[in-house]
Amino acid sequence: MKPVQVRGEVLGIKQVGAYWAMTLVAPGIAEQTRPGQFVAIAVGGPETPMLLRRAFSIHAVRETGIYGGTVEFVFAVHGKGTEWLSRLRQHDSVDVVGPLGRPFALPREPAHCVLVGGGYGAAPLFLLADALRARGCRVDFVLGAATGDRLFGALEAKRMAASVAFTTDDGSFGQQGRVSDVLPDVIARTRADVVYACGPMAMLEAVSRIAAEAYDGAGIPAQVAVEEAMACGVGVCMTCVLPVIGDDGETRMVRSCVEGPVFAADRLRWDALGTVPLDAVGAAAMGAH
Amino acid sequence: MADLTTRLAGVEFPNPVFTASGCAAAGQELDQFFDVSSIGGVVTKSIMLEPRSGRPTPRMAETPSGMLNSIGLQGPGIDAFLQRDLPWLEQRGARAVVSIAGGSVDDYAKLAGRLRGAPLAMIEVNISCPNVEDRGQVFACDAGGAAAVVSAVRKAVASSIPVFAKLSPDVTDIVAVARACVDAGADGLSMINTLLGIVIDTTSLRPVLAGVTGGLSGPAIRPVAVRCVWQVHAAMPEVPILGMGGIRTGLDALEFLLAGASAVSVGTVTFHDPSAPARVLAELRQALDERGIERLEDIIGLAHRPPVLTVPEEPDPPGDEPEPIPTARPVAFEDVR
Numbered sequence: 001m002k003p004v005q006v007r008g009e010v011l012g013i014k015q016v017g018a019y020w021a022m023t024l025v026a027p028g029i030a031e032q033t034r035p036g037q038f039v040a041i042a043v044g045g046p047e048t049p050m051l052l053r054r055a056f057s058i059h060a061v062r063e064t065g066i067y068g069g070t071v072e073f074v075f076a077v078h079g080k081g082t083e084w085l086s087r088l089r090q091h092d093s094v095d096v097v098g099p100l101g102r103p104f105a106l107p108r109e110p111a112h113c114v115l116v117g118g119g120y121g122a123a124p125l126f127l128l129a130d131a132l133r134a135r136g137c138r139v140d141f142v143l144g145a146a147t148g149d150r151l152f153g154a155l156e157a158k159r160m161a162a163s164v165a166f167t168t169d170d171g172s173f174g175q176q177g178r179v180s181d182v183l184p185d186v187i188a189r190t191r192a193d194v195v196y197a198c199g200p201m202a203m204l205e206a207v208s209r210i211a212a213e214a215y216d217g218a219g220i221p222a223q224v225a226v227e228e229a230m231a232c233g234v235g236v237c238m239t240c241v242l243p244v245i246g247d248d249g250e251t252r253m254v255r256s257c258v259e260g261p262v263f264a265a266d267r268l269r270w271d272a273l274g275t276v277p278l279d280a281v282g283a284a285a286m287g288a289h
Numbered sequence: 290m291a292d293l294t295t296r297l298a299g300v301e302f303p304n305p306v307f308t309a310s311g312c313a314a315a316g317q318e319l320d321q322f323f324d325v326s327s328i329g330g331v332v333t334k335s336i337m338l339e340p341r342s343g344r345p346t347p348r349m350a351e352t353p354s355g356m357l358n359s360i361g362l363q364g365p366g367i368d369a370f371l372q373r374d375l376p377w378l379e380q381r382g383a384r385a386v387v388s389i390a391g392g393s394v395d396d397y398a399k400l401a402g403r404l405r406g407a408p409l410a411m412i413e414v415n416i417s418c419p420n421v422e423d424r425g426q427v428f429a430c431d432a433g434g435a436a437a438v439v440s441a442v443r444k445a446v447a448s449s450i451p452v453f454a455k456l457s458p459d460v461t462d463i464v465a466v467a468r469a470c471v472d473a474g475a476d477g478l479s480m481i482n483t484l485l486g487i488v489i490d491t492t493s494l495r496p497v498l499a500g501v502t503g504g505l506s507g508p509a510i511r512p513v514a515v516r517c518v519w520q521v522h523a524a525m526p527e528v529p530i531l532g533m534g535g536i537r538t539g540l541d542a543l544e545f546l547l548a549g550a551s552a553v554s555v556g557t558v559t560f561h562d563p564s565a566p567a568r569v570l571a572e573l574r575q576a577l578d579e580r581g582i583e584r585l586e587d588i589i590g591l592a593h594r595p596p597v598l599t600v601p602e603e604p605d606p607p608g609d610e611p612e613p614i615p616t617a618r619p620v621a622f623e624d625v626r
Contacts, residue, residue, distance in 0.1 A: 002321050005564055042561055049354040051507050051561045097322075097563060231349050231356065232560035235318040238311075238334075238360045239349035253342045253363060258318070274499070275345045282342035286361060 001099070003234065004028040008041075008096040010088050011070055017149040019120045020086050021059065023072040029098040030061040030069030035106075035128035036198075036225050036262045039073060039098035040233030043081035050081050052231045055257070057124035057198065058099060071098065074123040074152060100233050101261045104128050104196055104223055110136035111193040114186055115161075116179050116207050118199020119145045120152040124225060128196060129160045138162050140190045142183055144203070148173030163190065180206035187214050197265075198225040201273060208265035222265035228256040243269035243277050251280040291577035292584045293570075295329070295552050297529045298451035298476035300410055302329040302384060302552065305585060306542065306570040309533045309556030310335055310388035310413060310455070311360070313566075315374035316381070319559065323567035326382035332554055333374065335390035335415040338399060340366040345499040350488040355507030355535070356557060357486050359500035362390055362418075367403050379408040388455070389442070390415040393422050397438045401445035401452075412450060413531070414442050414475075417457045417482045417504075429457035429482065432469035443474035453531055455479035458510075458517055467521045467528070477529035478521060479554070481514045507557040511535030515548045522549020522590050537565070539572025546585065547592035 008024035015021075029039065040053035056073035063069050077083050088094065104124075107113070113132050115125040122143050129139045141157040144167040151173055157164045165182045166174025175182060180203070187195070187210070197207040204224040211222035228240040235258035244254045245267045253276060254260070269277055276283050293304040307330045313319050316331040325331050343363025350357045364370070378385040387409045389400040397414065404412065416435050419425035428434040439454050446452055454470040456463060458481040467478055483504025488497045514534025522530060532550030536542050537558045545553045555566045562568065582588055 005322055005562075048561075049508075050351060051354065051356055051557060052349070052351045053561065095562070229347060229349065231351075231358075232563070234321070234563050236312060236314045236563075237349070237358075237560050238314075238343060238363050239346070239358065241343065241346060241348070241363070276342045280342045282340035282363070282366070285337070285339040285341045286344070 001032050003098055003100050005095065005097045007093045008071075009067075010090055010092045010094070011067060012090060013086070013088060016074065017152065019074050019076050019150075019152060021072055021074050022085065022088070023070050024094065024096060025067045025069070026071050026096050026098070027068045029071050029096065030063050033058050033061045033071065033099040033127070034103035035131050036104040036124050037099035037101050038124075038233070038261060039071060039096050040100055040230070041085070041097075042095040043084050045084075050084075053097070053233050054081050054085070055100070055230045055233045057225065057261070059123040059126060061127065071096075074120045076120055097233060101257055102259060104225070104262050106131055106135060107137060107194060110138075112138040112140075112190050114140050114142060114183070114190060114192045114195045116142045116183060116195060116197040116199070116203075117144070117152065118179060118203040119150050121199030121203075121225075121227065122152045122157075124198055125196065126153060126156055126160065129157075133160065138190065140186060140192070141165070142167070142179045142186055144168065144179035144199075146170065178206070179203060180210060183207060183210045184214070187211075187220070192220060194220055195222040196224075197222060199227075201226065204265070205270045208268070208270060211265060223262050224265050224268070225261045226256050226263065226268075227261070230257050233257050243272045243275070243280055245269065251277055253280060253282075291574060291582055293574060293577075295585055297411060297453070297531065297551055300451055302410070304329045304570055305546065305552035306566055306573065307386060307531065307552060307554045308332050308559065308566055309554035310415060312556040312559045315370070316378055316383055319563055319566070320381065322563040325378075326384075328566045328570055329552055330384035330386045330410055331378055332386040332413055333370075333378075333388055334364060335362055335388040336364055336367055336370045336400070337362060337390050338367055338396055340364065340369070347497055347499055348503075350497040350503065352486070352488060352505065352507070353509060355505055355509035356560070357488050357498060357503035357505050358483070359498045359503035361500065367400055371403065371407060375407055375409065384410040386411040386413055388413040388415050390418050391438075392418060393420060394437045394441050398441040398445050401442040405445070405447060409450065411453060412442065412446060413453045413455050413479050414438060415455050415482070417455065427457065429455070429466065430460050432466050435466050436469040436473035439470045439475045440473040451476040453477040453479045455482055456517070457482045458513055458534075459485050463517050464520050464524045467525065471525060471528055477531065477551075479531040479533065480517050480521065481510070481534045484510055484513065506535070508535040508537050508541075511541060511544075515544050518545055518548040518550050519593070523593060526590060536569060539569050539574070539576045542569050542573045543576050546588055547590070549590040549593065551589050
């Protein structure tokens with residue numbers, strides 16, 4: 001697999017609740033995409049003062065259409081870059097690189113899978129659900145958000161999954177509370193073998209803890225897709241690093257764009273996010289300067 | 290088509306476009322987007338003796354036409370670099386320019402010693418590091434410290450390998466530091482490194498970067514970089530310069546060549562466009578052709594020369610006299626009262 005850089009033509013853009021969904025004709029990307037991967041998009045046009053690419057996880061792909069392969073991603077307007085993106089219309093074009101990053105690992109044998117999404121972080125879970133179902137896995141969703149209009153993919157989830165649990169902070173849709181309030185029950189009820197999650201870091205940490213404590217502490221594996229700030233998305237800028245435990249048991253600051261965005265939850269140093277733990281490889285050398 | 294060959298301290302490169310240190314890792318990631326052996330050379334991320342974790346996040350903030358970074362020279366250390374990264378560049382057929390960084394003069398000398406016999410075209414000395422033996426004074430901000438590092442590296446490296454010192458623009462007199470480096474044995478100069486900056490988050494009311502200060506790079510700093518290249522080339526026209534700072538297009542690269550650089554590094558814009566070095570090279574080639582420039586070496590520092598008045602080779606042919614200039618009719622105005 002090799003990411004490509006192409007001019008993507010906007011095939012469609014629509015508002016979905018509090019978010020935007022954009023579909024690009026991007027030859028070479030759709031054909032290679034695996035669930036959990038992302039695209040990095042240049043915003044602001046040719047003379048843009050915004051140099052950093054914006055990374056969005058891929059929500060859907062269509063390998064062959066009349067226009068060629070398409071990719072769809074979901075975004076919220078947060079700043080000038082995403083605002084620019086939201087003003088694009090059909091036939092406009094953007095520079096897009098993808099597919100990037102390490103995808104979700106799929107179970108070799110059919111398994112019961114709970115997919116947990118926070119806000120539009122749920123976007124990559126639908127490609128994943130497709131892939132899991134194609135392998136004969138049972139798929140259940142837990143979707144949470146601050147408010148009902150910030151829940152993403154409710155209908156799609158209902159269509160695909162054996163069950164869906166919704167939570168909102170304000171109780172405007174589903175159960176009032178957080179995904180972590182209902183996840184233990186969902187794991188028990190569905191006899192879950194694995195949890196997949198994507199959303200804000202605090203949610204991922206809670207999901208990771210719940211998965212580790214499942215079945216009276218026996219635990220089940222969880223894979224989480226992180227949303228770290230990136231500058232390049234392709235592995236050269238070193239800004240999107242996280243402390244992650246390697247196969248050798250050592251903690252290293254690794255790039256979430258290349259080694260992630262999907263990590264095994266028990267490999268992330270949740271205690272040390274946003275810091276460089278003192279026992280990380282190379283941390284001692286930082287003392288000098 | 291223009292001859293793009295350029296020479297840096299006796300070493301010939303097929304063209305003058307390089308990556309910039311810290312913006313291309315060791316070439317492998319960018320090779321997915323363009324052939325890294327097609328550009329002049331790959332300047333690798335500054336390597337130090339030991340593995341380094343780098344600083345906590347956030348490490349980056351976007352700024353108008355630029356960015357601020359505080360990575361902290363995260364890297365695998367010289368052993369892993371020699372074992373893994375440099376052999377890959379050699380096998381790929383890329384010309385490697387190895388950037389080294391240290392916390393003391395001795396660190397730099399040891400690194401240079403480790404690079405003896407390694408497959409590389411050139412060494413770039415990143416002297417924008419604090420000297421732990423001098424209360425954290427940045428080598429590049431002090432002519433004496435800069436010279437000590439350059440001299441130690443020059444002694445430890447084979448004479449066939451050019452040693453370039455990478456200068457910081459955060460000094461009152463860049464020509465003085467440049468001269469000190471050259472006197473200490475630098476074969477050439479890379480300029481410029483990033484400018485020190487701070488961005489404050491007006492929501493959290495605190496600095497954005499975990500490291501508080503960071504290095505500003507990108508098109509925002511290009512005029513500063515061109516000025517530095519200009520001043521140093523004016524003072525020491527015989528010293529080759531690898532110019533960098535905000536190059537985004539072939540015309541930006543041309544500016545640096547005209548100011549006196551013999552080659553250029555494409556840095557931050559690579560984050561925006563991973564194929565930028567190859568694109569800048571193609572655009573530069575086209576820009577030279579459009580201007581009828583046959584040899585790149587003819588235009589290095591050209592902007593310092595006074596403009597030449599073009600004299601027609603032959604008198605205008607008869608019958609081609611200019612049309613008489615029409616005259617306007619006199620206009621009388623009404624009285625305004």
